[in-house]
Amino acid sequence: MSRPWIDVVYGTRPEAVKCAPLVAELRRRSSARTTVTVTGQHRQMADEVNASFGIAPDVDLDVFRSGASLAETSSAIFAALAHRWAEAAPDAVVVQGDTASAALAAVAAYYAGSRVIHLEAGLRSGDLRSPFPEEGNRRLIAPLASLHLAPTDSAAANLRAEGIAPDEIVVTGNTGIDALRWQRTHPQRFDDPAMEEIANGWERIVLVTVHRRESWDGPLARVVAAVAETVTARSGVVAILPMHPNPRVRREVLSAVGDTDRVILCEPLPYAQFGRLLARAHCVVTDSGGVQEEAPALGVPALVVRDTTERGEGVEAGAARLIGTRREVVAAELATLLDDPAAHARMSRARELYGDGRAAPRAADAIERLLGVARSDALAG
Secondary structure, three states: OOOOEEEEEEOOHHHHHHHHHHHHHHHHHOOOEEEEEEOOOOHHHHHHHHHHOOOOOOEEOOOOOOOOOHHHHHHHHHHHHHHHOOOOOOOEEEEEOOOHHHHHHHHHHHHHOOEEEEEOOOOOOOOOOOOOOHHHHHHHHHHHEEEEEEOOHHHHHHHHHOOOOHHHEEEOOOHHHHHHHHHHOOOOOOOOHHHHHHHOOOOEEEEEEOOOHHHOOOHHHHHHHHHHHHHHOOOOEEEEEEOOOOHHHHHHHHHHHOOOOOEEEEOOOOHHHHHHHHHHOOEEEEOOHHHHHHHHHHOOOEEEOOOOOOOHHHHHHOOEEEOOOOHHHHHHHHHHHHHOHHHHHHHOOOOOOOOOOOHHHHHHHHHHHHHOOOOHHHHHO
16 A cells, blocks of 8 residues: 655745644654645745755745736646646645645645645634735635644634534644744854844844735834834834845835834844844734744744734733734834833743644644554554
8 A cells, every 4th residue: 555645835934934843744754755845935935944944845836926916926826736736636735824825725736636734724813804815815725624733722713613523623733833942952143243243242132023915005114113213212222124025015114214223124034043033032023923923932022013813822821912003002012011121021921822842743643644544653663
């Protein structure tokens, strides 16, 4: 009997980070043939993550084209995957999260007759327009999936509320926390000596990550301007903002920062370097989903500059605050964390809200059960 074939498909840096622990675990067990297909949605950033975790993709679809619309990118992903699986379809396709790569891979796999496995299933903001298009993408994947690997109990509850059968849902924790723990044991010096000096220095760091599509044309610029205003008014504080590669995001960031030297703009940092900087930060101002998970695990207070979040656990636990994008609110919330030690302390206790670092083994167990294969390392024992 031949081993079943699992194709893990992803294209962006967050997907690469969260798929890496599962790919490593599946390949370690060898109960199935596990391949990796990358779409090229985030070319350089995803390549860097793959290299960090020692993953060499089996197939690179290379569909991304600069300036392409979301619809053009999505249609290219779908067509390339349909061609890849035209002659032989995998037994199962793993997709992660809520990107265009994940949604179109799920549809293409469904059309090819493969079982869809959704890693990080069940996240919901309740608003189809926020985050956009992620909320729509993950709702599109759910009815197509045969196995829903939910990161938290609340994510599993969301799926059950939508009519997903309970026996198709497994709560695993988030593989992003597995990756974070790996990164913490593999610290990396910064490529930029100036960044290394800041990381080893005494100044408090406000780490900023902003890029959401729904924040373009105003909200994003307001957030950056509020951060610049707040850190400039205080000594011993510096903001570091790794700029998203999207040209539109960069234009808004550059226009909002102004001439202050207290906001340091840099290129996207390699995964391990970003994790080191996050752990060093006094707090983080972010619209990123992954950072909302990583910050509480490191005991770093998170100010979430969005109107909704699909990761309510951090807010409920007091490790994150959902503050929107109004300039005066962002400035006031950041000032509180910089000026009030008690407020900072209440948010800075490390918490295992999104996982304990063992999500990948639990996910691999569930996948093996779905495919009806014995766990090879258990047989060897």
